[in-house]
Amino acid sequence: xxxxxxxxxxTGSASGIGRAGARLFAQEGxxxxxxxxxSKGGQEVVKAIKEEGNEATFVYADMSSVRDIENMIxxxxxxxxxxxxxxxxxxxxxEPGIDHITExxxxxxxxxxxxxxxxxxxxSVREMRKTGGGCILFTGSESGLRPSTALLAYxxxxxxxxxxxxxxxxxxxxxxxxxxxxxxxxxRDKGKRTPLGLETLESLSRVAPTASAAFAxxxxxxxxxGRYVTVEEVAYAALFLVSDxxxxxxxxxxxxxxxxxxx
Numbered sequence: 001x002x003x004x005x006x007x008x009x010x011t012g013s014a015s016g017i018g019r020a021g022a023r024l025f026a027q028e029g030x031x032x033x034x035x036x037x038x039s040k041g042g043q044e045v046v047k048a049i050k051e052e053g054n055e056a057t058f059v060y061a062d063m064s065s066v067r068d069i070e071n072m073i074x075x076x077x078x079x080x081x082x083x084x085x086x087x088x089x090x091x092x093x094x095e096p097g098i099d100h101i102t103e104x105x106x107x108x109x110x111x112x113x114x115x116x117x118x119x120x121x122x123x124s125v126r127e128m129r130k131t132g133g134g135c136i137l138f139t140g141s142e143s144g145l146r147p148s149t150a151l152l153a154y155x156x157x158x159x160x161x162x163x164x165x166x167x168x169x170x171x172x173x174x175x176x177x178x179x180x181x182x183x184x185x186x187x188r189d190k191g192k193r194t195p196l197g198l199e200t201l202e203s204l205s206r207v208a209p210t211a212s213a214a215f216a217x218x219x220x221x222x223x224x225x226g227r228y229v230t231v232e233e234v235a236y237a238a239l240f241l242v243s244d245x246x247x248x249x250x251x252x253x254x255x256x257x258x259x260x261x262x263x
Contacts, residue, residue: 002243004029007080009072011063011120012090014041016189017139020231021087021238026054028239030085033076035061063090063116064108073123082131085242086124088117089139094153106153113157114164121168125177133176135242138165139234140183142257158183162253169251178250180241185257188228225258 008025012018014036022032026049034056036042042058049056057079061072077083094109095101117138128134143151144158165181172179223229237256240246255261 001029002239002245003085006030006084007033007076007082008085008087008242009033009035009076009083009120009124010087010089011035011061011072011116012088012139014038014045017184017187017231017234017238018087018089019045020189020235021089022056023049023052024232024235024239025085025242026056027052028243029054031055031080032057033072033079034058035072036090037062063088063120064111066115066119069116069119070123073120073127077127083124083127084131084134085137086120086128086134087137087139087238087242088120089137090116091139091141091158092154093151094157096150097152101152109153110157110160113154114160117161117164121164121179125172125175128177129175134178136168136172136177136179137238137242138179138181140165140181140253142183142185142255142261145183145253145255145261165253166251173250178242178246180246180249180251181253182234182237182241183253183255183257183261184234185223185229185255185260187231187234189231223258223260224262227258229256229258 003025008030010018010022010032013022013034022034022045026032034042034045039060046056046058059072059075061068091113092109095105121136124136138161140161141158143155144162148155162181165179169179234256237254
């Protein structure tokens with residue numbers, strides 16, 4: 001019970017990494033707020049958590065809306081009385097390359113991937129200070145550690161998350177608020193692509209029919225472990241970083257990538 005009596009808000013937790021993290025956090029004793037635009041998927045996660053005898057609630061939240069983000073934190077605290085963990089996991093792939101990027105596409109990717117992290121942290125910090133500390137976690141990407149030639153806005157936004165992590169880790173350490181970042185490679189959920197993975201391949205296919213297949217081969221072939229990382233493996237890394245086992249770890253961008261950024 002590493003998270004007993006903790007309250008955790010996880011964005012983008014109706015599917016993929018977020019869903020795996022939500023179920024794991026709940027199993028470890030946390031009360032979990034499932035925040036997503038996918039109401040059906042979010043309610044299904046809540047149901048699964050409650051069927052296991054644990055506690056969760058769903059909050060609809062569009063990460064491109066600062067008002068929704070503020071309201072998400074407000075409802076979470078009203079429901080459970082406090083906030084101990086904020087994990088901004090929601091993200092989109094966006095449009096590929098400099099030749100195909102649009103202003104709207106760029107702005108949307110930056111808003112959901114990076115801006116939402118800033119304002120989610122802002123409203124979370126206010127609550128964490130009231131109870132003497134907490135943990136903030138961001139889902140970055142291996143593409144934030146080394147550039148992906150396929151996805152411009154995604155790469156830039158995820159790189160921004162690693163610097164945001166370092167900035168907040170230093171500035172919030174005095175408040176006993178730890179800040180870290182996960183940097184997964186392409187992942188699989190029960191052997192299948194996550195919604196983000198499917199969105200990425202669809203975006204590439206619109207540019208060139210063979211682009212998505214080539215990108216998928218590249219991602220698989222550059223993982224020294226020889227297989228894709230699973231959403232559960234990323235969830236376990238997240239659990240470690242927000243638990244007391246990592247009590248002296250701040251400002252880390254932790255690759256969970258099968259070694260793809262090691263070389």
